[in-house]
Amino acid sequence: xxxxxxxxxxxxxxxxxxxxxxxxxxxxxxxxxxxxxxxxxxxxxxxxxxxxxxxxxxxxxxxxxxxxxxxxxxxxxxxxxxxxxxxxxxxxxxxxxxxxxxxxxxxxxxxxxxxxxxxxxxxxxxxxxxxxxxxxxxxxxxxxxxxxxxxxxxxxxxxxxxxxxxxxxxxxxxxxxxxxxxxxxxxxxxxxxxxxxxxxxxxxxxxxxxxxxxxxxxxxxxxxxxxxxxxxxxxxxxxxxxxxxxxxxxxxxxxxxxxxxxxxxxxxxxxxxxxxxxxxxxxxxxxxxxxxxxxxxxxxxxxxxxxxxxxxxxxxxxxxxxxxxxxxxxxxxxxxxxxxxxxxxxxxxxxxxxxxxxxxxxxxxxxxxxxxxxxxxxxxxxxxxxxxxxxxxxxxxx
Amino acid sequence: xxxxxxxxxxxxxxxxxxxxxxxxxxxxxxxxxxxxxxxxxxxxxxxxxxxxxxxxxxxxxxxxxxxxxxxxxxxxxxxxxxxxxxxxxxxxxxxxxxxxxxxxxxxxxxxxxxxxxxxxxxxxxxxxxxxxxxxxxxxxxxxxxxxxxxxxxxxxxxxxxxxxxxxxxxxxxxxxxxxxxxxxxxxxxxxxxxxxxxxxxxxxxxxxxxxxxxxxxxxxxxxxxxxxxxxxxxxxxxxxxxxxxx
Numbered sequence: 001x002x003x004x005x006x007x008x009x010x011x012x013x014x015x016x017x018x019x020x021x022x023x024x025x026x027x028x029x030x031x032x033x034x035x036x037x038x039x040x041x042x043x044x045x046x047x048x049x050x051x052x053x054x055x056x057x058x059x060x061x062x063x064x065x066x067x068x069x070x071x072x073x074x075x076x077x078x079x080x081x082x083x084x085x086x087x088x089x090x091x092x093x094x095x096x097x098x099x100x101x102x103x104x105x106x107x108x109x110x111x112x113x114x115x116x117x118x119x120x121x122x123x124x125x126x127x128x129x130x131x132x133x134x135x136x137x138x139x140x141x142x143x144x145x146x147x148x149x150x151x152x153x154x155x156x157x158x159x160x161x162x163x164x165x166x167x168x169x170x171x172x173x174x175x176x177x178x179x180x181x182x183x184x185x186x187x188x189x190x191x192x193x194x195x196x197x198x199x200x201x202x203x204x205x206x207x208x209x210x211x212x213x214x215x216x217x218x219x220x221x222x223x224x225x226x227x228x229x230x231x232x233x234x235x236x237x238x239x240x241x242x243x244x245x246x247x248x249x250x251x252x253x254x255x256x257x258x259x260x261x262x263x264x265x266x267x268x269x270x271x272x273x274x275x276x277x278x279x280x281x282x283x284x285x286x287x288x289x290x291x292x293x294x295x296x297x298x299x300x301x302x303x304x305x306x307x308x309x310x311x312x313x314x315x316x317x318x319x320x321x322x323x324x325x326x327x328x329x330x331x332x333x334x335x336x337x338x339x340x341x342x343x344x345x346x347x348x349x350x351x352x353x354x355x356x357x358x359x360x361x362x363x364x365x366x367x368x369x370x371x372x373x374x375x376x377x378x379x380x381x382x383x384x385x386x387x388x389x390x391x392x393x394x395x396x397x398x
Numbered sequence: 399x400x401x402x403x404x405x406x407x408x409x410x411x412x413x414x415x416x417x418x419x420x421x422x423x424x425x426x427x428x429x430x431x432x433x434x435x436x437x438x439x440x441x442x443x444x445x446x447x448x449x450x451x452x453x454x455x456x457x458x459x460x461x462x463x464x465x466x467x468x469x470x471x472x473x474x475x476x477x478x479x480x481x482x483x484x485x486x487x488x489x490x491x492x493x494x495x496x497x498x499x500x501x502x503x504x505x506x507x508x509x510x511x512x513x514x515x516x517x518x519x520x521x522x523x524x525x526x527x528x529x530x531x532x533x534x535x536x537x538x539x540x541x542x543x544x545x546x547x548x549x550x551x552x553x554x555x556x557x558x559x560x561x562x563x564x565x566x567x568x569x570x571x572x573x574x575x576x577x578x579x580x581x582x583x584x585x586x587x588x589x590x591x592x593x594x595x596x597x598x599x600x601x602x603x604x605x606x607x608x609x610x611x612x613x614x615x616x617x618x619x620x621x622x623x624x625x626x627x628x629x630x631x632x633x634x635x636x637x638x639x640x641x642x643x644x
Contacts, residue, residue, distance in 0.1 A: 253516065254501060255513045264491055270473035272558070272562065273475075273562065275510075282510040
């Protein structure tokens, strides 16, 4: 029976894009946006958009990528994870280790090049270690930096570290059937523990100093930031596009049907013969890996990563973005993440002029969080479908 | 007819309340069986035990010719081995279409990766159409399951049960909230299903059970009070006392 089923012809296999016109729209808009930013950039175009802004836009694309991952795990599968920024941060640390090590190594080799006796590998390694770790009072290379000079190794870590952490954590949590708010608290605790751990100086990741100078790309140290920023912008846009396609595929077919069913009534799904824990673990781990990749693209644009980035509040913001943008639809998550994070950097970065009302001066830096909180409450109460829900009205009108 | 499911000496206690008390019951394949009993007799708890939702304090639950111990399996493994369950309150996935509900229940591989790669074959599509016709929802396939009437949801759930192609169907109050015409249809469905499989129906409604024309097990205070034809058990003095005496 199994054989005959395999040979049975699929029924008019419709293309993913046919069933999801929003994917096509999204790809088109992302392509246009990328082209537009490139043409207006300093590195490749007429220079209307500053290098700094290109970096902010590229970072925003990375935030959109982790937001769609969050939407899949929460909006589609019903797991309110308050820990996905930990995976994002781990991805950033993994690539940051290579960036910092390789660049420091190049600098050291250049400075030692003039010496009469060529330096041994050991001397170079020791010099790199004391350069990187003197800030935490050490001059030894921690064990976890053993392969930091290898780009392929650290790239593998970008995927493996968040993936394995999610796999182990998820296996323990889902197997014990921890659900709902208890699971959220557990993920939050994981994030907090990781963040506090990284704050310590002896963890080998430079404590609260974090990793810095990540905008300098080894092998391209002579390339101006105006060009590098556009490279990373492209990479971020590509990653977002690929991630969007991947998740659209994951949530569109029968798999999407099953995870939405798990969200709505997981006990019933069990009685249909589906191993609910396996599905949750799959979704949790897949989204954690994508979050790690998003982080690995984000931090070279940010230039610095420190444990504060992993603080629990970041993961809560992530949930707020997705809620405001609209859960259960990928473009909703993108809208929420882009809108809120750009507004945030505009209002708190001094971009928005403060308003003097005479009797009171509105300072946006102070009021932004209040506005965000209020917006979250209003959306939750009155627009449970979020901003993305507006598209339903547009489609229905046609 | 061979024995398919054998429950023997099962007891379960919730906070000091003995919901199931040394219960022994068996069903063959194929067979249609009705289980009746007053409220609190342990009918639903019995189904919970067989489907793996509740673990009994003692007793054995044995499945099939290979004598598989069901108490060692998870809910999803029990479902995969061939036990399907319809709940008292219709539980379909309201946000999804009737077609998606049926497709999810179809007997196919259940692992995350095979489901990710799954594409409806002609056989699957034909099976869905066939099931939809059987449960009278052919013109509702594209509709949201949440938009169906109560009776239609009951049928959809029965359809999902049939889609799983189980060897044993546990059906909890299938006729609740149905019109007389819908009830007659449901009786036919269950009788037809019982030609090739074991079907166990929990019901309150005597008229409905009479139409099933099958062996009846009466549960009371967590154990079997009487078993036999409907006429036989309704003449039993203990059964009369339990049902009418209080």
